[in-house]
Amino acid sequence: MASYWDRSTFWRGFRDGLPFVLVVGPFGMLFGVVATEAGLPLVQVMSFSIVVIAGAAQFTALQLMADNAPTVVVIASALAVNLRMAMYSASMTPHLGPLPAWRRALVAYSLVDQSYALSVMEYEKRPEMTLAQKTSYFAGVIAPVLPNWYLATLVGALVGQSIPGSFALDFAVPITFLAMIGPMLRTKAHVAAAVVSVVSALLFAFLPWNLGLIVAGIAGMMTGAFVELRTENKDMT
Amino acid sequence: MSESTTIWVIIVAMGLGSFGLRFLFLGVIGDREMPEWVLRHLRYTAVAVLPGLVAPLVLWPSATGGQPDPARLVAAVVTLGVGYVTKNVLAAIFSGAGTLFLGLYFF
Numbered sequence: 001m002a003s004y005w006d007r008s009t010f011w012r013g014f015r016d017g018l019p020f021v022l023v024v025g026p027f028g029m030l031f032g033v034v035a036t037e038a039g040l041p042l043v044q045v046m047s048f049s050i051v052v053i054a055g056a057a058q059f060t061a062l063q064l065m066a067d068n069a070p071t072v073v074v075i076a077s078a079l080a081v082n083l084r085m086a087m088y089s090a091s092m093t094p095h096l097g098p099l100p101a102w103r104r105a106l107v108a109y110s111l112v113d114q115s116y117a118l119s120v121m122e123y124e125k126r127p128e129m130t131l132a133q134k135t136s137y138f139a140g141v142i143a144p145v146l147p148n149w150y151l152a153t154l155v156g157a158l159v160g161q162s163i164p165g166s167f168a169l170d171f172a173v174p175i176t177f178l179a180m181i182g183p184m185l186r187t188k189a190h191v192a193a194a195v196v197s198v199v200s201a202l203l204f205a206f207l208p209w210n211l212g213l214i215v216a217g218i219a220g221m222m223t224g225a226f227v228e229l230r231t232e233n234k235d236m237t
Numbered sequence: 238m239s240e241s242t243t244i245w246v247i248i249v250a251m252g253l254g255s256f257g258l259r260f261l262f263l264g265v266i267g268d269r270e271m272p273e274w275v276l277r278h279l280r281y282t283a284v285a286v287l288p289g290l291v292a293p294l295v296l297w298p299s300a301t302g303g304q305p306d307p308a309r310l311v312a313a314v315v316t317l318g319v320g321y322v323t324k325n326v327l328a329a330i331f332s333g334a335g336t337l338f339l340g341l342y343f344f
Contacts, residue, residue, distance in 0.1 A: 019330060061247060078251050079255065090282065097267045108256060111263075116283070176330055183326060190284045228280070229277070
């Protein structure tokens with residue numbers, strides 16, 4: 001059996017993933033609190049976080065359930081919030097596609113914003129990484145994050161009291177994403193893709209089911225590819 | 238259908254759906270070669286999705302009822318700027334969080 005284990009790369013991933021415990025913790029706790037206050041029993045609150053592991057989609061579902069939306073609408077809206085995961089999956093395929101199916105299934109299960117963004121950044125920074133190193137890095141990133149997500153949900157559900165609003169925890173998620181975007185803006189093509197993404201997301205924010213983000217994602221990817229192609233052609237002539 | 242059953246249906250459907258979306262390309266394409274133009278687009282997935290995800294959260298934070306908030310705007314600019322210049326995610330997070338707390342205190 002081929003080995004997919006590279007010890008030092010795993011621990012590098014672990015170190016890079018560790019700070020995100022500070023973000024995922026409060027977010028998971030908040031879900032535990034809100035879901036419990038909405039009247040869900042502990043076993044359902046925990047099932048949500050273990051089966052779905054997608055904070056934004058889980059909050060969307062809770063909100064719609066509280067509004068007594070039809071079940072089909074709840075499911076469709078929450079999944080629309082998660083559509084970006086399909087784009088992450090596509091983006092990971094050139095790197096982790098050669099893994100055996102059951103390992104790809106494990107990667108898919110733990111493919112969240114943080115594990116995706118950190119891994120793709122690392123793969124681009126070190127193109128010489130082997131499959132074993134890429135796999136170990138991904139596993140390292142997720143190792144501190146995922147258990148903490150479950151645990152934080154549990155603590156939130158058990159403690160059940162609101163976190164003081166003055167902590168401004170709502171902004172923990174935007175700050176960590178912004179911190180990851182900064183280092184990603186390596187070329188003109190990356191910057192152009194990001195700018196188009198922001199403008200489209202704001203312009204199409206009125207679309208239901210978070211579809212504005214999908215429009216922004218597609219427009220951003222096309223912009224990046226276009227600018228990259230143009231830059232290459234210019235270099236050749 | 239009782240309310241509890243409905244919630245279980247939602248949990249299971251969301252779980253299967255989310256996994257399906259995450260497995261879609263990894264599972265189906267796997268080791269097969271993808272055309273160059275597809276790869277070219279995929280290289281920009283992260284910078285095309287994450288900025289669009291945060292932009293509305295920065296401009297219209299739910300904590301202020303969707304009103305733009307100077308403390309959060311400044312914190313966002315500082316986080317992005319420090320991340321861009323230092324290429325250090327941690328440094329960016331701490332500068333951004335520090336700015337936010339100072340901003341909330343002063344504004």
